[in-house]
Amino acid sequence: MNWLVDFFGNRANWSGSGGIPIRLLEHVEFSLAALLLAMVIAIPLGLLIGHTRRGAVLVVVTANAARALPTLGLVVLIVLLAGVGTTWPVLLPLVALAIPPILVNTYEGIRGVDEDLRDAAYGMGLRGRQVLLRVLVPVALPLILLGLRIAAIQVVATATVAAYVGLGGLGRYIIDGLATKDFPSTIGGAVLVAALALVVQLAFSLLQRVLVSPGVSRRARVR
Amino acid sequence: MITFEGVTKRYGDGTVAVDNLSLQVPTGAITVFVGPSGCGKTTSLRMINRMIDATEGRILLDDQDIREIDPPTLRRGIGYVIQQAGLFPHRKIVDNVATVPYLLGWDKKKARARAMELLERVGLDTKLAGRYPFQLSGGQQQRVGVARALAADPPVLLMDEPFSAVDPVVRASLQDELLRLQAELHKTIVFVTHDIDEAIKLGDTVAVMRVGGHLAQIAAPATLLAEPADAFVEGFLGKDRGIRRLSFVPASGLAVSTERGVPGWSVALDENERPIGWRRDGADGLQPFGTFDLKKDSLRTALDAALLAPPGSAIAVDGDGRFAGVVTREALDEALRRAGQVPGDG
Numbered sequence A: 001m002n003w004l005v006d007f008f009g010n011r012a013n014w015s016g017s018g019g020i021p022i023r024l025l026e027h028v029e030f031s032l033a034a035l036l037l038a039m040v041i042a043i044p045l046g047l048l049i050g051h052t053r054r055g056a057v058l059v060v061v062t063a064n065a066a067r068a069l070p071t072l073g074l075v076v077l078i079v080l081l082a083g084v085g086t087t088w089p090v091l092l093p094l095v096a097l098a099i100p101p102i103l104v105n106t107y108e109g110i111r112g113v114d115e116d117l118r119d120a121a122y123g124m125g126l127r128g129r130q131v132l133l134r135v136l137v138p139v140a141l142p143l144i145l146l147g148l149r150i151a152a153i154q155v156v157a158t159a160t161v162a163a164y165v166g167l168g169g170l171g172r173y174i175i176d177g178l179a180t181k182d183f184p185s186t187i188g189g190a191v192l193v194a195a196l197a198l199v200v201q202l203a204f205s206l207l208q209r210v211l212v213s214p215g216v217s218r219r220a221r222v223r
Numbered sequence B: 001m002i003t004f005e006g007v008t009k010r011y012g013d014g015t016v017a018v019d020n021l022s023l024q025v026p027t028g029a030i031t032v033f034v035g036p037s038g039c040g041k042t043t044s045l046r047m048i049n050r051m052i053d054a055t056e057g058r059i060l061l062d063d064q065d066i067r068e069i070d071p072p073t074l075r076r077g078i079g080y081v082i083q084q085a086g087l088f089p090h091r092k093i094v095d096n097v098a099t100v101p102y103l104l105g106w107d108k109k110k111a112r113a114r115a116m117e118l119l120e121r122v123g124l125d126t127k128l129a130g131r132y133p134f135q136l137s138g139g140q141q142q143r144v145g146v147a148r149a150l151a152a153d154p155p156v157l158l159m160d161e162p163f164s165a166v167d168p169v170v171r172a173s174l175q176d177e178l179l180r181l182q183a184e185l186h187k188t189i190v191f192v193t194h195d196i197d198e199a200i201k202l203g204d205t206v207a208v209m210r211v212g213g214h215l216a217q218i219a220a221p222a223t224l225l226a227e228p229a230d231a232f233v234e235g236f237l238g239k240d241r242g243i244r245r246l247s248f249v250p251a252s253g254l255a256v257s258t259e260r261g262v263p264g265w266s267v268a269l270d271e272n273e274r275p276i277g278w279r280r281d282g283a284d285g286l287q288p289f290g291t292f293d294l295k296k297d298s299l300r301t302a303l304d305a306a307l308l309a310p311p312g313s314a315i316a317v318d319g320d321g322r323f324a325g326v327v328t329r330e331a332l333d334e335a336l337r338r339a340g341q342v343p344g345d346g
């Protein structure tokens, strides 16, 4: 407890380029960039494969690769290959980390929509793209959001490695703290990362409420 | 008019689901495809809106080969109702019903007004309009499915076992509702079921199919019951064909006596002249009775009314349930004899 008071009570930790607000912002920016990049790749791919049911092998391969992928190892490898100090070597493994949960959940969500429902949609005269966007996506949305949430939390946690290559973020407190045996800093950094993950979790719960139809989440009250 | 001309459907695995089917579905009437499970009913139905494309032969919709019509366009002009309703869970009932009007580009207000009108038409409380499908019972969902199919007022309606998943009581009321709607709307309806009683109740024409997608017989229900084409159709029709056929003989041909009784019995009426029972001469108590509507009911209902009453006679009533006369056993016998002698469309 004392360590936490030491860390969060220290005014110096709240200002300047090494202060908590700046570090937090760096961390968020970095995570967001990775997540957005992963979304741009994985969501359209998941929608397409789930809708056409062609190329499902790709999803399976990605999911299995993800299980075998040691993120930190990948980061280190890329850092060694690319040299320290640029953004991409760290961003890439984070993106690679975020893609599988998004891809797999989007695909499963779309593919898993009730056959009768797809059938009815086509039977009403909706075209392929209308079926996907007006029926399958709204119905699969809870699963798609779940994939995004898992990805976001993994990215936020793993983005601490950005600090290894001088890119800042909350990882700095942890790594610097370890290096200088400044335990309040290490613990404080870890708490901040955990808190951020919690905020992400909350944000997604909120998003779920706003975006998912009450008819799908079955939240609606009988009127 | 929908015309099947030598239509065959062979699936990728070699299954011949429908084999060289030729038949005509008349405009403005209900045609039922009936047969055991797997005989090709659904396949036949879905070829009409091109959810499945025929392998050979052609299907004409008012003389136009449906292969010339782009499937989504074709489907927007054909109502489609399936067994599990298939409502969009994320949309409110009113928007589910307005699906096709929206697709056709109607403005939202007009589409919704139309949807509300249809909800009423199919016997649903318009208070349900703002609910989601999961908040409705199976029977209510099925009604919404029918309303959705009718929303853009298509001339043709395809219904694939629409009432099979609901309990018998709800099913009967949905069937009655469909007949009532059809009396107003005169759609060209193709209705698929495996239930021969449903086929006979609903169909103006019934097409009996046997496994392999062969047409065994196509006829009006009364003809089917009187003259099944072969042993398969006869077996599929089941027992009591004679009695069931009486459903298609109108009771209006019965000889009605306007006396308020038969020898030894009289009909007791309430102050509104509605029958309340049979009274034996000299007795106080009332005995069970049965009535039939002289204008609307069938000979079967009249016979049933007679069988329920100790004097063995049926009481005829008018449209308001008021006493209209008595039909004796002798009059019934005579009508039954005539019904037996004249096989045909009753």
Ligand SMILES: Nc1ncnc2c1ncn2[C@@H]1O[C@H](COP(=O)(O)OP(=O)(O)O)[C@@H](O)[C@H]1O
Pocket: B011, B012, B013, B015, B016, B017, B035, B036, B037, B038, B039, B040, B041, B042, B043, B044
């Ligand atoms: N997509 C399909 N692929 C292969 N065979 C099919 C397919 N759909 C239906 N069948 C087969 O075609 C036959 C007719 O099926 P269907 O039209 O669904 O019958 P019904 O509606 O009368 O029960 C059955 O033997 C069924 O197994």
Ligand SMILES: [Mg+2]
Pocket: B041, B042, B043
């Ligand atoms: Mg079927």
